[in-house]
Every structure is written in structure tokens, then in C-alpha cells.
Amino acid sequence: METRAVRLRxxxxxxxxxxxxxxxxxxxxxxxxxxxxxxxxFQFPIARWGLDWWQKTLNSIEIRxxxxxxxxxxxxVTVIAVTLAFFGALAFARYDWKGRSLYQKIILxxxxxxxxxxxxxxxxxxxxxxxxxxxxxxxxxxxxWIVPVVTLVISIQVYSFDPALEEAAFDLGASRxxxxxxxxxxxxxxxxxxxxLFAFLLSWGNFPLSLYTTGADTTVPxxxxxxxxxxxxxxxxxxxxxxxxxxxxxxxxxxxxxxxLRRTRASE
Amino acid sequence: xxxxSPILSLQAVQKMFGPHAAVDSIDLDIAEGEFFTIxxxxxxxxxxxxxxxxxxDQPTSGNILLRGQYINNLPAxxxxxxxxxxxxxxxxxxxxxxNIEFPLKIRGEDPAKRKARALQLMDLxxxxxxxxxxxxxxxxxxxxxxxxxxxxxxYDPQILFFDEPLSAIDYKxxxxxxxxxxxxxxxxxxxxxxxxxxxxEAMVMSDRIGVMRAGKLVQVGTxxxxxxxxxxxxxxEFVGDVNxxxxxxxxxxxxxxxxxxxxxxxxxxxxxxxxxHLVIRPEYLRFLAKAGDADNALTGRLYNEYALGSRIQxxxxxxxxxxxxxxxxxxxxxxxxxxxVIIGWDAKDAILVTD
Amino acid sequence: MSPGLRSxxxxxxxxxxxxxxxxxxxxxxxxMPARTFSFGGTPTLENYTTIIESSNYISFLWSLGLGAVxxxxxxxxxxxxxxxxxxxxxxxxxxxxxxxxIPLFVSENIRLYGWVLFLIKNGVLLxxxxxxxxxxxxxxxxxxxxxxxxxxxxxxxFMLFPMTLGISMVPQDTRDAAMDLGASRxxxxxxVELPLxxxxxxxxxxxxxxxxxGAIAEAKVLGGQQIIPITHDIEIAFTYAQNWPLGAALSVLxxxxxxxxxxxxxxxxxxxxxxxxx
Numbered sequence: 062m063e064t065r066a067v068r069l070r071x072x073x074x075x076x077x078x079x080x081x082x083x084x085x086x087x088x089x090x091x092x093x094x095x096x097x098x099x100x101x102x103f104q105f106p107i108a109r110w111g112l113d114w115w116q117k118t119l120n121s122i123e124i125r126x127x128x129x130x131x132x133x134x135x136x137x138v139t140v141i142a143v144t145l146a147f148f149g150a151l152a153f154a155r156y157d158w159k160g161r162s163l164y165q166k167i168i169l170x171x172x173x174x175x176x177x178x179x180x181x182x183x184x185x186x187x188x189x190x191x192x193x194x195x196x197x198x199x200x201x202x203x204x205x206w207i208v209p210v211v212t213l214v215i216s217i218q219v220y221s222f223d224p225a226l227e228e229a230a231f232d233l234g235a236s237r238x239x240x241x242x243x244x245x246x247x248x249x250x251x252x253x254x255x256x257x258l259f260a261f262l263l264s265w266g267n268f269p270l271s272l273y274t275t276g277a278d279t280t281v282p283x284x285x286x287x288x289x290x291x292x293x294x295x296x297x298x299x300x301x302x303x304x305x306x307x308x309x310x311x312x313x314x315x316x317x318x319x320x321x322l323r324r325t326r327a328s329e
Numbered sequence: 330x331x332x333x334s335p336i337l338s339l340q341a342v343q344k345m346f347g348p349h350a351a352v353d354s355i356d357l358d359i360a361e362g363e364f365f366t367i368x369x370x371x372x373x374x375x376x377x378x379x380x381x382x383x384x385x386d387q388p389t390s391g392n393i394l395l396r397g398q399y400i401n402n403l404p405a406x407x408x409x410x411x412x413x414x415x416x417x418x419x420x421x422x423x424x425x426x427x428n429i430e431f432p433l434k435i436r437g438e439d440p441a442k443r444k445a446r447a448l449q450l451m452d453l454x455x456x457x458x459x460x461x462x463x464x465x466x467x468x469x470x471x472x473x474x475x476x477x478x479x480x481x482x483x484y485d486p487q488i489l490f491f492d493e494p495l496s497a498i499d500y501k502x503x504x505x506x507x508x509x510x511x512x513x514x515x516x517x518x519x520x521x522x523x524x525x526x527x528x529x530e531a532m533v534m535s536d537r538i539g540v541m542r543a544g545k546l547v548q549v550g551t552x553x554x555x556x557x558x559x560x561x562x563x564x565x566e567f568v569g570d571v572n573x574x575x576x577x578x579x580x581x582x583x584x585x586x587x588x589x590x591x592x593x594x595x596x597x598x599x600x601x602x603x604x605x606h607l608v609i610r611p612e613y614l615r616f617l618a619k620a621g622d623a624d625n626a627l628t629g630r631l632y633n634e635y636a637l638g639s640r641i642q643x644x645x646x647x648x649x650x651x652x653x654x655x656x657x658x659x660x661x662x663x664x665x666x667x668x669x670v671i672i673g674w675d676a677k678d679a680i681l682v683t684d
Numbered sequence: 685m686s687p688g689l690r691s692x693x694x695x696x697x698x699x700x701x702x703x704x705x706x707x708x709x710x711x712x713x714x715x716m717p718a719r720t721f722s723f724g725g726t727p728t729l730e731n732y733t734t735i736i737e738s739s740n741y742i743s744f745l746w747s748l749g750l751g752a753v754x755x756x757x758x759x760x761x762x763x764x765x766x767x768x769x770x771x772x773x774x775x776x777x778x779x780x781x782x783x784x785x786i787p788l789f790v791s792e793n794i795r796l797y798g799w800v801l802f803l804i805k806n807g808v809l810l811x812x813x814x815x816x817x818x819x820x821x822x823x824x825x826x827x828x829x830x831x832x833x834x835x836x837x838x839x840x841x842f843m844l845f846p847m848t849l850g851i852s853m854v855p856q857d858t859r860d861a862a863m864d865l866g867a868s869r870x871x872x873x874x875x876v877e878l879p880l881x882x883x884x885x886x887x888x889x890x891x892x893x894x895x896x897x898g899a900i901a902e903a904k905v906l907g908g909q910q911i912i913p914i915t916h917d918i919e920i921a922f923t924y925a926q927n928w929p930l931g932a933a934l935s936v937l938x939x940x941x942x943x944x945x946x947x948x949x950x951x952x953x954x955x956x957x958x959x960x961x962x
Binding site for chain 3: 078084086090094095104151154159164168172174205208220268269286304308
């Protein structure tokens, strides 16, 4: 009797979760459907299917410019964020030091901060410093939010890192740099990898920070927003689908890579 | 001891995990008021068995009877039994007092009564009364142990189960707590079922011990029986050091062994015995002045010496086999390392096992 | 200098330049005379008096109200899923977690636009209903429920993941022990499971509340400006109205509300424990 109640509860939870997954993917599916429509206006059920808008979008120079701006920003953010966050995570999780508890809370503050307000604050700040707005200021703005996130992601890996490994390497005659290269970095690699993935994807999809800090340069989410507010064009779903698929491929590819890496390590 | 009607009966209890039997058809009766310990190495199925007895798992087949009543599917919160977990499973967000009162609160007893009972139990377990409102996570290991036991006792169970609660405690404190637990058992007169991987721990506390191996109960008996008449090599090797000689039955009722060409005098030979092992505890081996001083004698070289406190242990090499000999410190012995020595034992002090 | 401080230094310096300094600039700017663009003016409280006399408080209430509704709905929606991830789904948990993670990396306004396509007249939902049943109900697009739907949708992972972390911190043993001591399922939940997973749940609530109060896109894309949240007021002050000091003052008030809440909640937590230090 008890087991039947347990089974019922389990099926309810499973059904609820499946419903949530469907809910989460409804908009993505709608975007993809819309991108495959041949007509100028979206109507469901779709009367004419076609890839015309894909062709038009991919051929547009403006779109290529957008993609290149977005990718450039995301790559710069990834490199800088992972470097800063690597050391940030060591301070967060590896070392016991006096200011650590306070430091941990300071790191969280930018995450717990409304991004649109942060974007405007940065706009005001760049203006005060007399910095002209461009994709470079956007990189800086993204970093303010992404560095703390990546620090947390890497910290989770650092928590399971045994400091005795470093000490053993020192003891065996390695220099500080050799310890970093031979022990610390390889052991923490999975954390650094997921950190890079987070950094790239969060920058790639960011809108509220980009909106106020890119100046004349435009990222994909900004462009999409401008088009959406202005009125429907089938280029929006196409670009949205590209953006979504790009993120999914990168995430699944990264996930597969890290799983494979863990397997080979375990089997060595 | 198992006379009258047992409080807990297991009949062919089995638990399958896929094709693997974690607990393999166990029959056992536990008597009212008994301190019964199940001993086994990790992976022998003892925790699985205990979880079934406590109602946290259900057997795949077989019956569990409590005072003759079938309780296989009675969930843990309806069984009049209670468990002290290996991790202790104290509620970290509660004080010592709230932890102990938990089962009483669940039962809906009024706060004043609850507190009185908690303080009474704290007294029984030698926990200072001012610990009542102390955060349980601020207590030391031994104190937590006592809180966990007090909480279980507050439930007023008919049987208390223990899942290796002392395994994470350092040696000296563990010895103290073992003795305390035995006292508590005597004072509360409840049935205790204890599991551990340490036969030494089981010996100190138990009325009876059951030894488990690979899901099966291989021997049940009093501590004395388990120690002095193990029925398998596995049980004999479970406590302390033993000397084990592979033997087979030869002519003239002597045992054939590669170590002694003339044969060894056996203890009582079980019926149908052909091959097996001769088991001799180190304290029954002794150094001999000449070979005739004991029923059996072997010549070897004194190889190592370890001081164990009140006893001294020696390793003696006979051919390629190393024997362990133990003697009390006060017994005289003048042998030095690398001396040739004669060791021997009387036939009745050895045990013959079939596997 | 300790190795900890040395490692922390780059991040700390960066956050001083990129987080603390801009916020101080905003605070300072909020005391500048209206419609000025430099720090040189005489400090004044006029922006704050303007806010008090204006109807900005309505936007404030909308933002806080929407935040509260979003948090409540998300807590109820996410708890069973988080519970399943920790206790029921077993090896499927990783895949399910991954499925819930992917949308995080797609710009939120693309996903909100997907909802527009779903909800709009002749869109996926109403188009299907029309072709199947031949009736055409009113679209909920550009109404308050659509905004709430969008917020629940966008901030879903921010509630789910901390909650999952919180529930995974409840040791199986303590649940078994409570059960063994006679507690019913409901009592186990109330006495042990809920209090022990509270840190994760609170972090999830805090995170979603803060993000929801700072939300802007949902109201614009799905709400069709039916409701003006405070972030929208701030944006207008900074952009169309060209009144930076007023925008700064509004930001300061929002920061004060959010900051107080964050500090109160975060003070109670031991992050090492939450994130799994051994």
C-alpha cells in the first residue's frame, strides 16, 4: 500500500517535470517553426514552408557583422573572465584567509543585482570616464556580471581539489610555476572548461548589459530586440534559431567533450 | 537463550539487487532482551539486513516476524523498533533537547512531559543537563553518540538497532562507549541488535554473535563459541591473528601437512573430514625446550618480535610459512632474532575447519 | 600578503572598478541637479522629491508585486522538480538538468519572442485551436498574465538550481531517522526536509526576486507596455527623457530595496557549506 503511494507520487513528479520541459521548450520550437515559414507573416498552421528567409538572412552582410561582433565580444569575455575567475576561485575555495567570508559575499553581489540597472550604471560610469562606447566597453560590462558567475562555477571544482597535491609537488622539487602547470591546472581543467563555456554562452546571450554599453556596435540579441519592437520580420526567427542552435551545439559538444575527457582520465 | 518465543524471527530472508543476493536466505531467532551482534566485512550484506529489520527496505522473499507477527511491509514509522545510524543522523538544525524529544513531539506529547523525559534520558546517558539547549552540531563525537542513543530510547522501542555507530570514533573513546552501551543494555533491558565489522567490538558487548559473509550467516554463537570453535577458516581469521595450516587426513588418524613429514596430531576430527585447515591461535603456540614437550612441534627461525604491551608477539619462519606466537610479557623467554627455535602446541588447542 | 588575498586581488580590483565605482557614480549623480550631465553641480535632493511627488511609486509597486508573484509561483512549480532531480530521477537527473540549462544560454528576448509567436492571434496556440475546434478565443498576449508567464519562464532555472542544491543537502539518513522515529511523510517534510533545504530555497527565492524586480524585457515584449515596471521608468529617464540624475535617483532607490534584502539573506549563510567544501 505504501509502495503504491510512493509510485503514484513518483509518477506525478515525473509528469510534472516532463510538463516543465515542454513548457521550457515551447518558445524555442515556435521560433524554429517561424523560421521555416516561406511567407512574410507568421501564421499557424503554416501554409507554406521554405528556407527562403534563411538564405536571405545568411546572405545579409549586416547579419554577418552582427555575428562577428557577438562572437568577438564573447571570446574576449571568455579569455579574460576565466583568467580572473581562476584566481578568484582559488581565493574563494582553496585558501583559508582572513577576508574570505566577506570576499565570498562581495563576489555574489553583482550576480544578485538587476542587470538593466547595472547596464545603466556602467553607461553613466563610462560617460564619466570619457570612454567612447563600443564593443570593448561591452566586454567590460559583460565581465562585471560574468566574472562572478564563472568564479562560482570554478569554485565548485576547486572545493573538491586536495591542496595536498600541490604540497606534494612542491615537496618533490617543483617550482611554483611548475606546480601550476603540472598539477593545479590539469586537475582543475574540467572546472575551467565549464567556466569557459558559461562565460562564452552568457556573453553570447546577454542583452541588458549590451543594450546600454555597445554604443554604435550591435550584438545579435540587441538587433533582435530592435527588430521585435519595430515589428515582425522573418529574419528575427531565423537569427533566433541560429543563436539557439549555436548555443545548444556548443553546450552539448562541450558536455560530450568533458564526459569523454573524464572517461579517458578515469581509464588511464 | 533462544528458548521461549523469540522477539524477532527471520525466515529465509532474502534481498536481491538485480541478479545479486545481498542477503541470502537468512534464518535467525533473536531472543527478548538479548544483545545480538551481526559481524561481517564491508559488503557482506549486514547493513542491508539491518535496514530490512528496521523497515527501511523490504525483503525480496522470506518473512520477518516480530513477536510472531508478520512485519515485512510495515514501514519504519509504524514499527516499534528504532535505529542508531552510522552517521547518527542527528538533526543539525535542532538542539540536543529537540533531537531527543523528536519522537515524543511526533507522537504529540505535551512539551513539559517531553522535556522531563529528555532530561531523564540525558541523565541516563551522562549528558550534562545544561546541554539541553545546546546546538547538537557543537557537541563532540562521543556526546553526539549519546544524543543519538537518547533519541532512539525516547522512542521507547522494543528493539534497538545499531548500524556501526562507533566506527568513526577513536580507539580509546570507542572502548569506553562499548562498555557504556553494554551498561545501558543491562539497565534498559531492551533487545539490542548491533552490526559492526569488528569482531573485537562484538566480543566485548554481545550475548550472541552472528558472522555474515557474502549475504549468508555463516556462524551464530556466543562470543566464546565464535572465538574458540569457529566453524570455518573465514570465522577463525576474523578476530586477531591466527596460524592456518592446510592439512588432509592421513593414516593412523594423523594429519598430513607439508610442514611436518611425520604428521600432526589432530584435535577431535569432524565426521567425514578429508581436507581442510588446522587453525591455531597465537596464544596456544609456545616455545619448547625440546620437541617432545608438546603434542606437535615444528622447528623454525625467530624472525621478528613485536611488543604489544602486556603481550609480546613473535614471528617464526618454518620453511616458507610464517607462524605467529604470542606470550605474556612476564613469561620468561631468552630467544634472540635469527635463533633456531622449536614451537609447539597441544592437539586439543587447535581447531580443524573444513574449508 | 597571504596567498588567498593575492589570488583574490585581481577580481576584487576589477569589481571595484566595474561594480563599486559605477554604483558610487550613480549614487553621486542622483544628487545632481535634474537634466545635467556632469558631476560638477551642487548636490541637491530635488530628484528624490520629484520621485515622491510623481507616480513612480506605482511602477515600484508593480515591480515588487510582479517579483513576489513570480517567486511564489516558481517556488511551487520548482519544488517537485528539484525533489525529483535529487531523489527520484537517478541517472536521468544529469540529462534533465542539462535540458533545463540550455535555454539559459539563449538570449532571453529571443525566447520571449517565441512566446509571442505562441500566444499571438493566429499563432501556434490560437491557430491550432482555431483549426481544430473552429473557435477563436482571446489572446492573453499583452496582458498581465502574459508578463507573469514570461517572468516565470525566464527565471525558472534560477529557482530550480539553488533549490536542487538545497534539497541535495538533506542527508538521506536524517530522513530515514525521522521516519524511523515515527514521523509520517508529512512530518518528515515539515520537521526535517524543509528546514534543512531552506538555505537553497531561500537563495533561489532571493535570486529570482532580485532578477524579477530588475526585469524589463518581459513587460515590453509580452506585456505590450500594459504595465510599466520601475526599470522601464529608469530606462526612460536615462534615454528619451535625458534626465540622468532622475534615472540615477530611481536606480538608487531600487538598489536600496534589493541591496537590503540581499544583505539580510546572505548574512545568514555559510557559503562553504552550501557549495560543498569538505
